[in-house]
Amino acid sequence: DGGITQSPKYLFRKEGQNVTLSCEQNLNHDAMYWYRQDPGQGLRLIYYSQIVNDFQKGDIAEGYSVSREKKESFPLTVTSAQKNPTAFYLCASSMGNVHYEQYFGPGTRLTVT
Amino acid sequence: KQEVTQIPAALSVPEGENLVLNCSFTDSAIYNLQWFRQDPGKGLTSLLLIQSSQREQTSGRLNASLDKSSGRSTLYIAASQPGDSATYLCASRNQAGTALIFGKGTTLSVSS
Numbered sequence: 708d709g710g711i712t713q714s715p716k717y718l719f720r721k722e723g724q725n726v727t728l729s730c731e732q733n734l735n736h737d738a739m740y741w742y743r744q745d746p747g748q749g750l751r752l753i754y755y756s757q758i759v760n761d762f763q764k765g766d767i768a769e770g771y772s773v774s775r776e777k778k779e780s781f782p783l784t785v786t787s788a789q790k791n792p793t794a795f796y797l798c799a800s801s802m803g804n805v806h807y808e809q810y811f812g813p814g815t816r817l818t819v820t
Numbered sequence: 821k822q823e824v825t826q827i828p829a830a831l832s833v834p835e836g837e838n839l840v841l842n843c844s845f846t847d848s849a850i851y852n853l854q855w856f857r858q859d860p861g862k863g864l865t866s867l868l869l870i871q872s873s874q875r876e877q878t879s880g881r882l883n884a885s886l887d888k889s890s891g892r893s894t895l896y897i898a899a900s901q902p903g904d905s906a907t908y909l910c911a912s913r914n915q916a917g918t919a920l921i922f923g924k925g926t927t928l929s930v931s932s
Contacts, residue, residue: 713863740919749824749909749922765919797863799920805851805913806871809920811864 710734711812713798718817720792728783728815730798736810737803739781743767744795744814753796756781757803785817792819822847822914826923833900834931841895841926843910848888854920855884855895856909864909868895900930 711732720726732739738757742750752765756775770789775781781800785792798812823846833839843853852871856864868877868884870893876885883896893910907927911920 711863742922747924749924750911750920751922752919755919795861799864808854808866808869809911810866811856813863814861816861 711798711800711810713796713812713815715815716813718815720817720819722819723787724819725784725786726792726817726819728785728796728798728817730781730783730812732779732781732798732800732810732812734800734810735778736800737778738801739775740799740801740809741765741771741773741781741783742797742799744797750797753783785819792817822850822912822921824910824912824921824923826908826910826926828926829924830927830929832929832931835900835902837900837930838896838898839900839928841897841908841910841928843893843895843923845891845893845912845921847912847914848891849914850888851913853884853886853893853910853912855882855893856911858907858909858925860907867908897928900928902930902932904928905930 714729740755741753754773756762772784796815799809801809825844854869855867870886881898886893907925909925911922
């Protein structure tokens with residue numbers, strides 16, 4: 708089956724620890740994205756990548772880092788510098804052209820205490 | 821900067837009713853607009869994508885329209901069912917980049 712997988716579904720961490728969220732797609736999409744969703748708010752863009760080995764900051768990149776070493780993978784690291792890391796994180800992908808749909812993974816709920 | 825607004829934030833209707841969800845955006849220079857469905861605790865499911873050159877798109881009981889000049893899009897759901905209960909999100913892709921800009925969503929509840 709083609710699609711986007713995110714793991715784990717739930718993640719718990721202590722404050723001060725870095726944590727990496729996985730995102731893999733087998734849709735052969737060029738572009739990949741990370742969004743954050745908080746209750747009562749729309750999705751906000753953290754980082755996006757249009758091609759391998761290249762990525763750009765979104766609106767709320769502070770405290771996060773990414774890499775894009777392979778076309779199918781776009782992991783997100785939530786660092787200890789992120790002040791409010793508890794949230795629902797969604798990964799998405801699309802063909803590189805802006806006219807194509809974005810498809811989303813099932814999400815990872817991160818809780819930091 | 822593009823702002824996307826969805827009104828109302830919540831809507832409750834009885835089964836069988838036809839309904840319209842609204843989405844407005846401030847910058848009409850968009851490539852396209854996409855409607856999504858989100859069930860509680862889940863990811864987003866793409867429903868319809870309307871390119872800036874199109875007026876509407878249809879999929880089954882769903883019909884989405886786009887009026888760029890007025891900065892509005894609507895999602896029409898015909899003959900609503902309890903299984904349609906979810907949060908519906910609209911998002912525009914503006915000409916400054918490739919990422920989507922989302923509204924906060926309308927949470928729909930359809931009672932049987």
